[in-house]
Amino acid sequence: MTEGNFVDYVKIHLTSGKGGQGSTHLRREKFVAKGGPDGGDGGRGGHIIIRGNTNLWTLVHYKFKRHFKAGHGGHGGKQTSTGANGEDVILEVPLGTVVRDTETNAIIFEITEEGEEKIVLKGGKGGLGNSHFKSSTNQTPRYAQPGLPGQEKQVILELKVLADVGLVGFPNAGKSTLLSVVTSAKPKIADYEFTTLKPNLGIVKHRDFQSFVMADIPGIIEGAAEGKGLGHYFLRHIERNATLLFLIPADSKDISKEYEILLDELRRYNPELLDKQRLLAISKSDLLDEELMEMMRTELNKDFKEIPYLFISSVAQLGIQELKDKLWTMLNG
Incomplete structure (x- = not known):
């Protein structure tokens, strides 16, 4: 899927159908000169319905068509026949x-x-035919109800990516490179910040034909929770992930500080995000020799007593299988 086809936010205009008019028909048959009222009810207007579809991953099909109108209900007929219901409009979404x-x-x-x-807008109710209004004092009512009008509303469709693992990190931390290595996804990769502007999804193949879904989410910057940078446009995608994989490069000036900044942005956006399972991966570890890695391990053991961490390198394929095993255990443990 190309980046331009990943649409996760659209505004659409919806109009439900109006109800059909009740009939004022009077029964006329051979040998029945004055049969009385037999007008039927009008049909209801069409609903606007939204339906979930697992085969869809994006809202791109609403990129160019954004106005949807349901059918009107049919008018009532003779012999108390009810008018046809208006045609419903069903919008399928991921x-x-x-x-x-x-x-x-x-x-x-x-x-x-x-x-x-789920029904977003209900169609208008059909009007009652004149057969409902007959009485001992009014045996031939020549009036019926009009149908009720439909509803009109503008709504926002907002997709929160459903993935097992969400990649969290600053811009240029190596998230897209990792996704391209562990899945068949082909995200845009370049040596500058904000290369990724839309979430990318990939299926990670594990042992014994098992798999899980990983999402590469655009990089976080300080102030993202207040909407700075891409702000809420990507933070909402993290809400749906079962496990959060924090990615911080080995050449970072202060890994603990970067982790705390990332964590604080999540906390300010939605404190419930901190209840999710977390794993820290130190990316670009091919830049470290054994001595540097051991020194870094000593520091990390002090700062990360509760959060598991591991060293990886997407380019050198270092620790990739260990990472997949760890994520699988976290997801299924």
Whole structure:
């Protein structure tokens, strides 16, 4: 999937169908001169429904078409026949999609299961036919109800990537390179910050034909929780990950400080993110010799007593299998 096709945020305009009008028909048959009212009810207007689909990974199909209108209900007929219901509009979205109201920014609902259907806008109710209004004092009512109008709303579809492992780190920490090595994904890789502007997903193949999904998320900068840089556009993707893999390069000036900054950004955005499992990977470890690595290990043992860590190098394939084994154990332990 190319970066331009990964669409994770769209605004769409929705209109449900209006209800059909009730009938004012009066029964007329041979030998029944005055049969009385037999007008049927109008059909309901079409709903706007959102359905989860596991075969979708992005909202790109809503990139160019953003207006959706359901069908109107049919009018009531004679012999108390009800009008046809308006045609529903079903919008299919990837799992992990959040539907928000554009005016209040409130979450209307979330889609997290295959085939899960939820109505965003209900169609208008059909009007009652004149057969409902007959009485002993009014035996031939010549009026019926009009159908109720449909609803109109603008909503935001916001995709939060569903992945087992989310890569967390500063720009240029080597996240895209790691993803390209452990999966078949082909993210854009270059020697400058913010090469990755959209999340990339890849399937990590493990032993015995087992696999899990890893997401490369654009790099965090200080102030991201307040929306600085790419801000909320990527932090929301971390919410769906079961395990967070923190990636800090071996040539970093202070690994502990960088880790604390990353952790603080997650805490400020959503404190619940700190409840997730965490693993620290020191990337670009091919730059270290045995002596430097041992010195670094001594420091890390002091600072990271509760969080497991390991040294890796995507280029030199150092510690990659160990990393996959550790992640698999964390995900399935």
